[in-house]
Structures are given as structure tokens and as C-alpha cells.
Amino acid sequence: MEYFSIGQTLNINPPHGLGPIDFGALPSDVRGFFGTDLVWEEWMDGNMNDCLYYPGLVFHFDRCDSRAPLPSASLIAIEVFRRGDCVFRGRPMTHWSRPEICKRLGKESVEITNLVADAIAIPRWNLEVSFDSDGYCEHFWLDRDRIQYPS
Template identity: 30%
Template sequence: MTETIHDISLDSGFGPIKFGSPPSVAKQDWGEERCYEEWMGGNLENFLYFRGLLVGFRVECTDHPTENSQVCMFQVKIVNPIRLFGKEISRVSKAEIEDLLLSNNLKYRELPNGTLQCKDRKLQFHFNDGNLDEVYFAG
């Protein structure tokens, strides 16, 4: 069985989930049951959560996103294969992410905790033992 590789698109969204989608469409497009994992932390009323994925919403959220809410951000834990700019980045080093950012003309800085943060886009890369562990991006 081959795992699906989900693409990060800074303009469109993540895999089948598009920026601006309401929660019902995001759930249908992802096609998996919601799943809470320890890394997600608490206070998730503006999110849908799936295995390895937090989907954030803006506009109207009470104790959960309503149908007037819209997808605005993703936090992706590296548990499944993902691709950015056509390159699989699931098991890459910080140096490989830096090369990918530079080759796509994205300026970045390294935060004190080792996170790489793009300057002109809402895009961050978190590492564990020098390898990519998590990607955050927003539209």
C-alpha cells in the first residue's frame, strides 16, 4: 500500500483541503476521522484535528469552527509524506530546507529555538534532532 503524498501549496492549501473552505468541506476533503494527538496541545476550538494535522479557521468560532468559519492555516506533523515546491520534504535536514527555500527565492531567518521562519510568507519549519518535524503555514 502506498501512502498519499500531500502537497503544501502556499496559495491553495494542503493536499485536498483548500484555504477558505468551511469545516464540513475540509472534513469531507480530508476523508479521515478526527484524531487528537499529544503534540497538538490544548485550546483547539479554532481547529479541526486529524492524525498529524491541525487545520485552523478564522471568522466564526465558538467552541468549534462553525460553517461560517474558513480554513486559514495548517500545522503539519511529519507522519506522512509531504511535498513543497515539487520536492518531498518528509525526511529532510535543516540544510535541505534552507536550500529549498533559497532555490525558491524565499528569505528566512533562524529563530533561537532552531525554527526556520520565512520573512515574506507565513511559513515555518520546526526540527527535531536536525530533521524536519513539523511545518506551519497560513494563507
């Protein structure tokens, strides 16, 4: 399953952000681009009061109250889930298999860490990529700050 398209391509651009939304953006920047109607989905975990969430997207902020990110909060992480309009290295994210993405990043001399059978990490970009049961990308987690990986 892929989610709707917003009518344009959003580049997954580690370590900077997604499309026109860069780390450090304010909640108003995200709302200005994606709208004010939040849509919660089953794949989204836990308490979401520090987030703005849309079909296949979650934007995490560093400060919130009991309901939403504070107006002065800063974007610190982005999750992208099964979005065919989100592209990585010129291809829709859902079209990348694990071997293909590893080969492509290897050609760019990008170090990859195997986390578990269905996920890899790219520490240089604070990026984790998860794959579905068919071996194709389904989830990108981009983080502004250094993700700590077990050795």
C-alpha cells in the same frame, strides 16, 4: 515516527494550503476530504474548538463555538506534523534537513529568517518550519495571514 498515509501525496503548497485544501476552505471541505473522525495527539496544543484535527494535521478556522468551528468558518492556518505523505518541493517533509531546505529555498531566492536553533520562517509565504533533534523537518505551520516576526 511518521504517521499513516492517506494513500496519496499531499503537497505543502505555501501560501495556498495543503493538497486540495486551500485557505478559505470551509470545515465541510476539510471533513469531506479527511473524514469526520477527529484524532487528538499529544503534540497538539491548547484549546482545539476552532480546529479540525487528524493524525499529524491540524486545520485552524477563524470562527467557532464552544465545541467546533462554525459551518461558515474560514480556514486560516494549517499545521503538518511528521507526515511522510506530505511533500514540500517534491520530497516528503520528513526527509528535508535544515541545511537542505535552506539551500533549496536560497536557490529560489526565498528569504529565510532564523527563529531559534530548531526553527526557520519564510515570511513571504507565512510559513514556519521546525526541525527535530536530528535536524530533520517535523513541523510545518502555514498561515493565511501575515505572521509577525520579531526583528
